[in-house]
Amino acid sequence: MTPRWLCRRMAIVGVGSILLDYHVHTTFSIDALSSVTECCVAATERGLAEICFTDHLDFSPADPGSGRLDPERYLEAVSRASGAHRLTVLLGAEVGVDRASHPACLAFMKKHPLPFDFLLGSVHVVEGHLIDLPFLATRTREAAYRAYFEELEAAVRVAASERLFDAVGHFDLIKRYAPTGFGPFRLDDCRDQAETILRLAADGGVGLEINTSGLRGPLGETLPALEILRRFRELGGEVLTIGSDSHRAKSVGAGVSEALDLAREAGFGAITSFRGRHPIWVSI
Ligand SMILES: [Zn+2]
Ligand SMILES: [Zn+2]
Numbered sequence: 001m002t003p004r005w006l007c008r009r010m011a012i013v014g015v016g017s018i019l020l021d022y023h024v025h026t027t028f029s030i031d032a033l034s035s036v037t038e039c040c041v042a043a044t045e046r047g048l049a050e051i052c053f054t055d056h057l058d059f060s061p062a063d064p065g066s067g068r069l070d071p072e073r074y075l076e077a078v079s080r081a082s083g084a085h086r087l088t089v090l091l092g093a094e095v096g097v098d099r100a101s102h103p104a105c106l107a108f109m110k111k112h113p114l115p116f117d118f119l120l121g122s123v124h125v126v127e128g129h130l131i132d133l134p135f136l137a138t139r140t141r142e143a144a145y146r147a148y149f150e151e152l153e154a155a156v157r158v159a160a161s162e163r164l165f166d167a168v169g170h171f172d173l174i175k176r177y178a179p180t181g182f183g184p185f186r187l188d189d190c191r192d193q194a195e196t197i198l199r200l201a202a203d204g205g206v207g208l209e210i211n212t213s214g215l216r217g218p219l220g221e222t223l224p225a226l227e228i229l230r231r232f233r234e235l236g237g238e239v240l241t242i243g244s245d246s247h248r249a250k251s252v253g254a255g256v257s258e259a260l261d262l263a264r265e266a267g268f269g270a271i272t273s274f275r276g277r278h279p280i281w282v283s284i
Helices: 036-045 071-081 099-111 133-137 141-162 191-204 212-216 226-234 256-265
Strands: 020-024 050-057 088-096 118-122 207-211 240-243 270-275 278-283
Touching: 020 036, 020 088, 020 118, 020 207, 020 240, 020 270, 036 050, 036 071, 050 071, 050 118, 071 088, 088 099, 088 270, 099 141, 118 141, 118 240, 141 191, 191 207, 191 226, 207 212, 207 226, 207 256, 212 256, 226 256, 240 256
Parallel strands: 020 050, 050 088, 088 118, 207 240, 240 270
Antiparallel strands: 270 278
């Protein structure tokens, strides 16, 4: 059943640039190099219509960025940039949504009710460990995928019921860290779990992101790639964002055009922008 808040559907047709980047990190993240202003300048030069900052908001002790985001300073920097550039500047966050972090995350939202436009939910920590090469080296491909998707399924359930976040970041992240060891993720690698998550997301109004960072490295494909996007659409998924996952200004907007082509190929007639965590569909 379509959630009631999703029914406020509004399509914007033919309003100039449809290049949106909904996954941009700045120096408010532990692993990024460019300021809010530098990213806005880069986005304007590349003809983007909107940029949504999604600095890391992490609570897991396993994540080195945990507790780093200063909400007041972040809000101030993004607010200052909004209106100072020839594009729409939005406030978002990439929330680390491993199971152990759910209570702290929901408590943070209550304590700091920032006017977020968009929240991306990403699993970076599995079974209390950061997903990285040592994590992968101690698990089989099957065990690593199973554990990762268990975390993701739990997160999407809370997103659907309590709006923990609006869209899933880099659905098949594991393949980014082990492109040679595990190879690209395909539905058949973990079909039951992946299908369950895609169905939960589609039914619960939770979106997927086309994360273009994989196009900039040896992986050579987006996270997720066409097969998953097409299946999400077949299952009724409607909320789809596009993000570069840039950690420096020169990557802002990278791959966004290619992602639009991929979205069309997967059967989407629109991508989603957000205001105050409400979706707005932009025809593509
Ligand atoms: Zn991430
Ligand atoms: Zn990111």
